[in-house]
Amino acid sequence: MSMFSMSGKTVLIVGGAGYLGLPVCEGLRAQGASLYIADHHSGRLADAKAVLEAQNGEGSVQTLPIDMGDEASILACIDQCPPLHGLVMATAGSSNTHFDQLTSEDYDRSNRINLTGTFVLARAAAKAMPDGGAMVFYSSMYGTVAPDPANYPGDMPPNPVDYGAGKAGISQMARYMAGHFGRRGIRVNAIAPGPFPPQAVRDAHPDFITNLTRDTMMGRMGKRHETAGAVVFLLSDASSYITGQVLGVDGGWTAW
Template sequence: MKPWHSLEGKTIWITGGAGYLGSVITRELDTQCAKVVCFDLAGRSEAFVREHGLTRTVPVALDVNDAAALPAALDAAVAEHGLPDGVAHLAFASSSGYRLENLPAAEFQKTFDGALTPSFVLCRALAEKMKARGTGGSIVLFSSMYGVVAPDPRIYHEPMTPNPIDYGASKAALLQLARYLAVHYGPAGVRFNCVTPGPFPNPAVQSKHPEFIADLARKTALNRVGRNTEIVGPTLFLLSDSASFVTGHSLVVDGGWTSW
């Protein structure tokens, strides 16, 4: 029996596919899909695919945060690897790291230029190609709990800086981008959804800031932070035909963080 989120026979692209969350998704996709194209920065995707012995995954060096170069890069990828059935878009430019009081307007804009604008360019370009193909598709964006609620400054102890406003604002914008695109491309069978993760701190943060991790855990209903493997199932569901009547949706995976 096929798994309920089967992606058998499908070609899936993943951006940021060698990162902390992206890597576990890529590895699972490699076990199911006919072909996976893993986009990440030069050298990173190649090393990841080689290290884990992924046999169905093709590494492609691409800075998806370069909006100006993205259309030509996407055309080249389609020409070489074919148009995907689905896309998991995790790649995201780093936020400023500034405190609100000291954040220059140019740095605020830089986050949007490096995160939101490329996401718009990528989504529209691939959706238009999927529309022309005539068989639909699924594109999954990645927002954040901080695109839904504001960070609690009380848990960011010195010398930590509270999660910056440009990060949350750009992640909130991704939610609206997905909704708008879902409505526009719905008649063509192209679905847009978001996975909206809660606290999934990477191992470096967990080892460096144990008190902060404990504070994060206490703010979830499950009293713990997320394991990166727990992002896989929700992502595969939205990519799969099991979610064929799901579009314009934000699937929140936050351990109950936003339920209080």
């Protein structure tokens, strides 16, 4: 197990209070990492801190505000971090809007969070990695394939183009930045999760879940903790010669 150890390594998890982000924090902490969690939702941040401190003791995690749509806020967040070994970007902007109703303002807002935000964050975080390190960006299967509109019942909007275009950009940014930072000992990879609907979505849209389930090879949705192993792997020495890759965590969705 020692090659997966994160002992003595500090990781900033942006979006670490989220549905997929919190289990990543738990997984990294279990491997001995020191955690800085940043999010724009102060209530979620406080809840995540409480969960992690209940498991690991008071003061075991630091929290910071960040708005991925605001460059000054991103830079201020990095300024408050000690030297880093790892960065996780687990936020997303999405219009959640039907194609015909999508405005250019909605589109720009998503791009600002997903594309500009990830670029600004990663460039600043690299400066905080004097001894090298690793970054993992959350992309999506919808950065590689498009959603099938037939999967979306009623007036539920299909996963929108601003989101998918941003995720494709995030995957490509991982490759570009891996090239740029490779000789400085900083690895950059992305993971591309498939369907990980929270319980509220499962309860509200059973037909949608039936449709998505059919499109996975494994015949089930992803469980909340099932992206954490990929992230721990890509931040740890277990992946020391892996960079510029996008790892699907999608139950086989994109392999059909």
